[in-house]
Structure formats: C-alpha cells, structure tokens
Amino acid sequence: MNKWYEHEGNQPDADAKLMSPLVFDMACVQAVTISVLEWWHIGKLQSTSPNINSSGSQLPSGQVQPRRKGIVPPSLPADAHPPVILAADPYTSEAYRLRTSRLCSSLSFREIAEGAVPPIAAASNEISSPSPVTTTDAEPHSSAVEKRPIDMVFCSFALHLIEDPSELFALLWELSTKSKWLIVIAPHKKPEIKEGWGWTKWDPVKWAPCQMLDQQNDILHER
Structure with missing residues (x-):
C-alpha cells in the first residue's frame, strides 16, 4: 500500500478515487480488509499526530520511535476518504x-470468472445485527465497476487450488479487465501466472515491469 500510494496515490493530479482506493478482497482469511483499513487509519493519524508507531499508538512527545519490523503508513490527507472494500469468499464469508x-x-x-462482482453498495455496509448476513446477489458486468475500475485485487494462495489452467486463465483474465493491480499472498511460488494471462509482473522496488519468473524483489516476510 505504501508503494502504491507513493507512486500513484500521492500525485499532484491524483483524482479523488485515489484517495479512496477501491479494493476487492478475495483473500478473506488473510486479514486483508483489516490491514487496509488500519493502513488508512494510521495514515490519517500521521497527518495530525506524527508520533505514531506502526500499531497506531501515539508516542509521548519527544520520544524516538523504536526500530521495528512494522511498516508505518505515509501521512494521508486529513480529509482522505476511507478505502472502499469489496469482499468475496464462498467458504469463509x-x-x-x-x-x-x-x-x-x-x-x-x-x-x-464469468463476470460477477459483489455489489459496490455492500462495500460500505457494516453489519450491526448479530444474525448471520452475507451478500449473495452478484452484479454481472456491474455498471458501477465499469465506471470505476477496481484499484487492487488481493488473492491468496487458494488460487493454486484451481487445477485446470484454463479456469485459472479465465479468472485472471476477467480480473484484469476490471482492475489495475493484482496482489497474490502466497507461501510458495504457486499459482504460476503466465505471460498473456492479462497481467504484467511488477517490481515493487524499481516500480517497473519485470519478467514473470523474476523473483529478485518479491516481497517476503519471514516468520
């Protein structure tokens, strides 16, 4: 998120939607939604209280922030709108x-893969009732999504469960027609995304395209 904001969201001519990224969470068991919202929340706190650590807690005045593995978000404008987050998962909803x-x-x-997306209207619907609620009504070829492309799609290593390469291609190609960035959270090299499947691998350090097999600057976090 920091790299994205540095190169795309923090530009003088960035329009309002970059201040409120549209995120599609397809890795619902990986805490993506919570992480994105925390990034936005801490970033806004940074604009008013610079002494914020990576957990969102304010440090006493004059105290030097300790070096830690946590990544502190950049300072976001005080009037930045929260991310719009869509979520879908047939098993962990x-x-x-x-x-x-x-x-x-x-x-x-x-x-x-057949063109369905969650309704954008559901992205801002927080649940106040304790009763189980899920949205099952999809909007194939949603006009709202067509008018505003998804900024980021987060997927997990569950993609490797798609055994048929043609089905994986269909899903990735469809996502490429609706969104700009695809982030895959995986503990291994799978799934294998091939050239011509709608995506170009991106080097987050150089912020430039790279070869699909290039792993030099893949983002890795060791336990």
Missing part, C-alpha cells in the same frame, strides 16, 4: 463477517 463486521459475498472463483 461468515468468519469474515464476524471478524470485520462487514458484508462478504459468497461468490466463487468460477462466478467471478
């Missing part, structure tokens, strides 16, 4: 709802 108090579609990979 209930767990996502309980963890985030937000709606989650039960769309499958196949349905998304």
Whole structure:
C-alpha cells in the first residue's frame, strides 16, 4: 500500500478515487480488509499526530520511535476518504463477517470468472445485527465497476487450488479487465501466472515491469 500510494496515490493530479482506493478482497482469511483499513487509519493519524508507531499508538512527545519490523503508513490527507472494500469468499464469508463486521459475498472463483462482482453498495455496509448476513446477489458486468475500475485485487494462495489452467486463465483474465493491480499472498511460488494471462509482473522496488519468473524483489516476510 505504501508503494502504491507513493507512486500513484500521492500525485499532484491524483483524482479523488485515489484517495479512496477501491479494493476487492478475495483473500478473506488473510486479514486483508483489516490491514487496509488500519493502513488508512494510521495514515490519517500521521497527518495530525506524527508520533505514531506502526500499531497506531501515539508516542509521548519527544520520544524516538523504536526500530521495528512494522511498516508505518505515509501521512494521508486529513480529509482522505476511507478505502472502499469489496469482499468475496464462498467458504469463509461468515468468519469474515464476524471478524470485520462487514458484508462478504459468497461468490466463487468460477462466478467471478464469468463476470460477477459483489455489489459496490455492500462495500460500505457494516453489519450491526448479530444474525448471520452475507451478500449473495452478484452484479454481472456491474455498471458501477465499469465506471470505476477496481484499484487492487488481493488473492491468496487458494488460487493454486484451481487445477485446470484454463479456469485459472479465465479468472485472471476477467480480473484484469476490471482492475489495475493484482496482489497474490502466497507461501510458495504457486499459482504460476503466465505471460498473456492479462497481467504484467511488477517490481515493487524499481516500480517497473519485470519478467514473470523474476523473483529478485518479491516481497517476503519471514516468520
């Protein structure tokens, strides 16, 4: 998120949507939604209280922030709008709802590959009722998404469960028609995304395209 904001969201001519990125969370068990919202929250605090550590806590005046592995978000404008987050998972939508108090579609990979997306209206719907709620009504070829492309799609290593390469291609190609960035959170090299599947691998350090097999600047976090 920091790299994205540095190169795309913090430009003099950046329009309003870059201040409120549209995110599609397809890795609902990976706490993507919580991380994105924390990034935005801490970034806004940075603009008013610079002495903020990576957990969002304010440091006493004059105290030097200790060196730590946590990544502190950049200072965001005080009037920055929160990210708009769509979420979909056919198996963990209930767990996502309980963890985030937000709606989650039960769309499958196949349905998304066929053009379905969660309703954008559901992105801002926080759940106040304790009863189980999920959004199952998809909007194939949603006019709202067509008018505003998705900024980032987050997927998990569950993509490697798609055994048929043609099905994986169909999903990735469809996502490439609706969104600009694809971030895959995985503990290994799979899934293998090939050239011509709608995506160009990006080097986050050089902020430039690179070869699909190039792993030099892949972002790795060791436990």
